[in-house]
Amino acid sequence: MDKKYAFKTAINKNVGLIFKVSSIYTNNKEDRNDLSQEIIYQLWKSFDSFQQKSSLSTWMYRVAMNVAIQHLKMTKRIVSTVPLNEQFLNFEDIDNSEIEKKWELLKRHIDNLNLLDKGIIILYLDNKNHEEIAHIIGISTSKVGTKLSRIKEKLKKQILKS
Amino acid sequence: MELDDYKNTWDEMGEKVEEKQNFNPKILNKMSKSKFNSKLQKIAIPEIIASIICFGSAIYIGFQFNVLNTVLFKFVGVALILLFILLPAISLYSVQQLYKSVDINKSYADTLKEFTVQKMKFYKLQKLNITLSYPLLALLMILVTKLFGKHTNDENAYFMIFGFCFGYVVLLFFSKWVFKKYNRIIRQADDLLNELST
Numbered sequence: 314m315d316k317k318y319a320f321k322t323a324i325n326k327n328v329g330l331i332f333k334v335s336s337i338y339t340n341n342k343e344d345r346n347d348l349s350q351e352i353i354y355q356l357w358k359s360f361d362s363f364q365q366k367s368s369l370s371t372w373m374y375r376v377a378m379n380v381a382i383q384h385l386k387m388t389k390r391i392v393s394t395v396p397l398n399e400q401f402l403n404f405e406d407i408d409n410s411e412i413e414k415k416w417e418l419l420k421r422h423i424d425n426l427n428l429l430d431k432g433i434i435i436l437y438l439d440n441k442n443h444e445e446i447a448h449i450i451g452i453s454t455s456k457v458g459t460k461l462s463r464i465k466e467k468l469k470k471q472i473l474k475s
Numbered sequence: 476m477e478l479d480d481y482k483n484t485w486d487e488m489g490e491k492v493e494e495k496q497n498f499n500p501k502i503l504n505k506m507s508k509s510k511f512n513s514k515l516q517k518i519a520i521p522e523i524i525a526s527i528i529c530f531g532s533a534i535y536i537g538f539q540f541n542v543l544n545t546v547l548f549k550f551v552g553v554a555l556i557l558l559f560i561l562l563p564a565i566s567l568y569s570v571q572q573l574y575k576s577v578d579i580n581k582s583y584a585d586t587l588k589e590f591t592v593q594k595m596k597f598y599k600l601q602k603l604n605i606t607l608s609y610p611l612l613a614l615l616m617i618l619v620t621k622l623f624g625k626h627t628n629d630e631n632a633y634f635m636i637f638g639f640c641f642g643y644v645v646l647l648f649f650s651k652w653v654f655k656k657y658n659r660i661i662r663q664a665d666d667l668l669n670e671l672s673t
Contacts, residue, residue: 317500324498329489330598354580357503362580379579379586386573386590412491415484422481426666428590432583438485451582 320360321329324353327373330439334374336416337423337435338381348384352377367448374439375449378432422471437461485626522570526563533559548621553613558611560627562604569600587669595664598657605650 324331335349356376363372423431429450436446443461447454533556543552579586614672616638620631 315501321498321500324500325493325496326495328498329492332487332492353498354503359579375583376579378583379581382583382586382590383579385591389541412484416478416488419481419484427663428587429667429670430586432587437481439489440482449583451584459567465478470483471526472478 316360320357320440323360323369323373324356327370328371333439334377334381334404334435337420337431338378338384344384348381351384352380355380360403368445370439371441371445371449374436374441378435378449380418382428418475422468422475425471426464426467430460430467433457434468437464478493497517498529501656522563522566529559529563536618542622543618548618552623555611555614558607558614560605562611565600565604565607569597573597588668591667591671595661595668598661598664602654602657605646605653608646608650609643612646613639616642639656 321437331349331352332345335345335352339345339348356373359376363369423434432450433446436449441449443454444455446457446461450457452460534554536556536559540549540552543549575593616635619638622634
């Protein structure tokens with residue numbers, strides 16, 4: 314299969330993942346769009362290194378979250394390299410949808426977590442099991458369990474406060 | 476919002492995005508080309524401008540060295556040249572460290588550890604820069620009166636006293652505010668590193 318076609322199929326299947334990671338790690342739509350572009354570009358660059366030892370989404374999460382961390386260093390310093398009307402994806406419809414309010418609330422709560430907890434909760438919300446979370450994050454499965462219960466407690470407290 | 480609602484919102488958002496999008500891979504080639512140019516943009520412009528000013532000042536003092544006729548002025552001149560080289564060097568080094576690219580295939584925890592260590596280093600270097608601004612300001616005041624002061628000694632003294640006081644008050648408030656912010660960031664980074672290593 315043509316590499317570009319295979320890549321296009323992979324992205325189309327996991328575009329939600331890219332949107333969600335980009336959105337959680339940024340504070341505004343411009344940064345989110347920049348980050349989603351950067352994630353796709355980095356995924357493309359390392360597409361050959363994906364050896365199907367893990368699932369596609371596991372590999373994509375690992376790359377996307379690492380790129381998001383890298384992007385945190387660059388925010389506010391780098392201008393977008395591709396004009397907005399020529400982006401890989403267009404999230405305008407989502408930005409004006411009804412779900413956006415709920416999404417913003419969720420984002421606000423997750424934003425109060427530190428970067429490690431943020432990474433874990435993203436994967437938990439995406440229904441990854443403890444082994445997969447441990448594999449992507451690079452910590453032990455038992456630590457994932459402990460961390461998750463603490464994060465849930467923190468989030469519950471935040472929900473009660475809000 | 477309950478925890479279960481989180482999951483529903485998460486899933487709903489994913490579905491919503493997926494039904495609306497169609498990835499356009501044609502831009503990939505264009506992006507590969509523009510990435511090359513963006514490497515230059517990655518170097519922070521404010522840091523470069525500030526560094527040029529500092530290096531320029533060091534060169535200027537070097538050229539005016541023969542005007543500095545006493546041991547004290549010569550000492551001040553040398554110290555200022557060193558500070559004008561050291562300060563931007565620290566700044567450029569810390570920015571360059573920030574832009575070090577990470578291996579995106581590493582685990583998230585490893586990337587986070589590296590990022591946190593770099594972040595702590597960056598803020599510690601920034602603190603050092605601000606601390607060095609204190610002697611820089613004092614030495615600068617002495618040299619400015621020598622190089623540009625064409626007035627009587629009394630007027631020079633007034634200028635120095637006023638300049639010192641004003642500069643130090645501004646610097647004191649600025650550094651107090653910035654240090655408080657930096658210390659909080661360093662503390663948080665330290666906590667995260669502890670969490671990652673246990």
